[in-house]
Amino acid sequence: MADGEFEKALDAATRRYMPETTGIADLxxxxxxxxxxTWAFDAPTASGTQELILRRAPGGIPESRSTxxxxxxxxxxxxxxxxxxxxxxxxxxxxxxxxxxxxxFVMDRVPGETLAxxxxxxxxxxxxxxxxxxxxxxxxxxxxxxxxxELDFLEEITPEQQWRNTWxxxxxxxxxxxxxxxxxxxxxxxxxxxxxxxxxxxxxxxYRNGNxxxxxxxxxxxxxWEIAHFGDPMEDxxxxxxNSWRFGNIDKPVGGFGDREQMFxxxxxxxxxKVDPERVRFWEIFGSLRWGVTCRSMAFTHLTGxxxxxxxxxxxxxxxxxEADLMILLGRx
Numbered sequence: 001m002a003d004g005e006f007e008k009a010l011d012a013a014t015r016r017y018m019p020e021t022t023g024i025a026d027l028x029x030x031x032x033x034x035x036x037x038t039w040a041f042d043a044p045t046a047s048g049t050q051e052l053i054l055r056r057a058p059g060g061i062p063e064s065r066s067t068x069x070x071x072x073x074x075x076x077x078x079x080x081x082x083x084x085x086x087x088x089x090x091x092x093x094x095x096x097x098x099x100x101x102x103x104x105f106v107m108d109r110v111p112g113e114t115l116a117x118x119x120x121x122x123x124x125x126x127x128x129x130x131x132x133x134x135x136x137x138x139x140x141x142x143x144x145x146x147x148x149x150e151l152d153f154l155e156e157i158t159p160e161q162q163w164r165n166t167w168x169x170x171x172x173x174x175x176x177x178x179x180x181x182x183x184x185x186x187x188x189x190x191x192x193x194x195x196x197x198x199x200x201x202x203x204x205x206x207y208r209n210g211n212x213x214x215x216x217x218x219x220x221x222x223x224x225w226e227i228a229h230f231g232d233p234m235e236d237x238x239x240x241x242x243n244s245w246r247f248g249n250i251d252k253p254v255g256g257f258g259d260r261e262q263m264f265x266x267x268x269x270x271x272x273x274k275v276d277p278e279r280v281r282f283w284e285i286f287g288s289l290r291w292g293v294t295c296r297s298m299a300f301t302h303l304t305g306x307x308x309x310x311x312x313x314x315x316x317x318x319x320x321x322x323e324a325d326l327m328i329l330l331g332r333x
Contacts, residue, residue, distance in 0.1 A: 009100045010041070010054065017093035017106075020045045024052075036071075036226070040109055051111075052092065056104020071095075073153050074225050075105035080150050081202075086142045087221050110221045116209035116247040120256045128218045133258020135218045136207075136240060137266025143222070144201035144233045144271060151202060156230035159194050162286065163187075170293050178296060182323040186289045189330060195232065195279055203231040208245040209255050234276060237267060238283030243325045244291055244318065285329050292322030 011024045021043040030038040030053075039054040057071055069077070072094060081088040089107040119125050119132075157165070167187055174180070205227040213220045239245075241253045241260060249256030254263045264275040298315040 006101070010039075013093070013095065013099040013101060014043050014052075014106070016099075018043060018050070021050060022046075036224075037104070050092075051109040052106050053089075053109045054104060054106050056095065056102055069154065069226060069228060071103045071105060071226075074228075075107075076153065077151065077225050077228055078107070081143065081146055081225075084142075084146050086146060087139055087219055088225070089221055089223070110213050112213035112215045112220045114210055114213055114223075116245070116256060119209065119214050120247060120249055124216055125214065128214075128216060129257050132214070132218060133252075133254040133260075133262035134266035136212075136254060136258075137237070137263035137268075138270045139219050139222065140204070140207060140233075140236045140263075141267045141270035141273075143204050143207075143236065146202045148200075148202065148230065151230070154202070154228060154230055156200060158197050159232055160197075162231070162235075162290075163190055163194055166286075166290050166293055167191075169297065174293070174296055180292075180296075180319075180323060182326050183289060183292060186285065186326045186330060190282070190286055190289065193282055195282060197232075199233060199273070200230050201233040202228065203233060203235050204228055205231075205235070206239065207236045208240045208242070209247065210245070232279070232283070233273075234279045235283045235287075237263065237275065238280045239287045241280070241284050242287040242291060244288070244321065281329075285326065288322050288325045288329060292319045292326070295319035295322065 007024070007027050010027070014021055014024050022045065023043070025042045025044060027039060027041040030040050037054075037056050037058055039056075041052055041054065043050040043052055055071065075091050075094045078088045079091045082090055089110065091105055091107045094105045095101050095103060113119055113122075113125075120129070170183060170187070174183075204222065204225060206224050207222065211224040212222055240255050240263075243250060243253075246252060246256035252258055253260055260277070260280070264277070267273075267275055295315050295318045
């Protein structure tokens with residue numbers, strides 16, 4: 001679809017689903033669309049301007065990635081979470097086939113910052129920075145509190161399945177092409193310690209810097225719910241602690257701005273559930289391994305010609321950082 005046709009179709013859809021608007025203006029592409037396309041635009045009304053975001057599959061065509069729940073279900077999940085008081089975006093409408101725009105949805109655009117280096121260093125966030133770890137714990141607890149009976153479209157992924165899915169990806173693409181003794185050992189270590197299926201809740205699956213919009217007062221909204229599932233809630237508490245999301249502030253394990261104990265206190269205060277630090281540690285080690293395998297997959301898609309770009313090999317090189325992180329984490333065993 002040409003740019004002019006795309007904008008015309010989005011204009012018509014916005015008028016259809018938001019009849020108070022008079023069309024759209026200032027349409028801009030915000031992402032390259034390796035995973036999702038993100039577009040920002042305004043929708044003027046008689047009383048002001050609605051600032052909106054379109055999130056859709058690249059080219060409007062759904063991806064076949066088994067880990068993604070799909071844009072329609074993601075929109076439904078976000079709506080349910082928003083209704084239950086979770087810091088999730090407000091979805092305005094979901095694209096329909098007759099809109100001619102493919103698969104996606106439109107939500108309110110929330111002002112704020114997602115870039116971790118600014119959150120960790122800019123003076124604007126200096127006052128709230130010591131409170132962010134606790135806030136993150138509180139927000140994660142609110143996610144885990146969303147009633148399961150309203151989310152019957154999501155699948156459960158057990159700890160054993162998480163291990164198996166990651167191993168399958170590593171075995172399929174990397175054992176012969178680019179084996180890693182560190183990854184090999186980490187897989188074995190984790191397999192021997194996979195926690196039993198216990199408490200099962202909604203899990204965001206990608207709660208980390210980059211997927212959170214912050215303001216001077218703290219967390220404003222959580223983005224990117226595409227790999228949400230039912231699973232072990234400790235997974236969310238661990239993922240934001242993976243060293244890759246600390247952006248150089250390695251002494252502050254929670255996102256580079258706080259301590260685990262602060263996050264645990266916030267989580268326990270809202271959920272009433274005691275955190276198991278050893279279970280969180282398992283998921284932090286797993287998260288470092290999972291991200292390492294993901295980085296290698298980026299390099300693989302570039303080197304094999306499936307998707308050549310500057311970004312993919314640059315991310316691929318970061319797998320060595322994950323190896324270093326794993327050696328430190330496993331060395332403390």
